[in-house]
Amino acid sequence: MQPYFFPYIGYxxxxxxxxxxxxxxxxxxxxxxxINRNRMLLNGxxxxxSLPLKKDSDxxxxxxxxxxxxxxxxxxxxxxxxxxRKAPYFAHTMALIESILQYVPHNLFDFLHHSLRxxxxxxxxxxxIRVSSGIAIDHGLKSQDKVLAICxxxxxxxxxxxxxxxxxxxxxTFRQAGIDLRFIQSQPFSYxxxxxxxxxxxxxxxxxMFNPAASVRQAIEDKYALL
Numbered sequence: 001m002q003p004y005f006f007p008y009i010g011y012x013x014x015x016x017x018x019x020x021x022x023x024x025x026x027x028x029x030x031x032x033x034x035i036n037r038n039r040m041l042l043n044g045x046x047x048x049x050s051l052p053l054k055k056d057s058d059x060x061x062x063x064x065x066x067x068x069x070x071x072x073x074x075x076x077x078x079x080x081x082x083x084x085r086k087a088p089y090f091a092h093t094m095a096l097i098e099s100i101l102q103y104v105p106h107n108l109f110d111f112l113h114h115s116l117r118x119x120x121x122x123x124x125x126x127x128x129i130r131v132s133s134g135i136a137i138d139h140g141l142k143s144q145d146k147v148l149a150i151c152x153x154x155x156x157x158x159x160x161x162x163x164x165x166x167x168x169x170x171x172x173t174f175r176q177a178g179i180d181l182r183f184i185q186s187q188p189f190s191y192x193x194x195x196x197x198x199x200x201x202x203x204x205x206x207x208x209m210f211n212p213a214a215s216v217r218q219a220i221e222d223k224y225a226l227l
Contacts (some may be wrong), residue, residue: 001162002027003062003112004034005051006119006203009216010162010186013224015116016125017160017184022150023116025063025109026133035062036108038203042083044196049079049203053108063109063133073101080205086194087209096122097205119204124217130154144169151179160184160226187223 002024004011015021029035037050052068080097084090100115117129133139137149147169151159156179161169163185174181190198191210199206207216 006038008201021127022130024132026061029065065108066106084209093208183227185225189219189223
């Protein structure tokens, strides 16, 4: 999977469901994707937050992109504090956010890799995370061919992807390679958000602000179907 910035709960369900999770670093940065942005709750509505990036070519790989030189962790911390100060698990979750944002390398991938590892540790997810460029395959391969090569290099018998990948991969092609192709579908997980109408599928930060870590871990283990 691509690395995402404080992704939604389904991303962590995918990590937890796997024996090994492979994180792409040598894949093109997607400008309108979730690599350096996500959504929080602000005044009862979803609002975007993001990591500012140094201006550069959009064709560069994620590992070649850099954070903006004027990135201020304090500014982003203030955004989260302003949005969630009255949430029941604010202090515990802010400690996690601070530990992530205080680690500020200039490289985007290094930042995201560290963020995901820290969040997994916070949630008690012990799945090993491998970096794609460190796996011995032909890295000129694209899309499904690259995924298959990574699976074969790791001697995988099953590949699990997010439900949105159903249109991207062929069950028959994977079967011919001796690999079972499965998809993880997150189930609704609602919770009180300041007594306002529930806004679903926000960043994991929102989930952690309103729920104890043990309950979030339980939802990560139970609230999905493997298709």
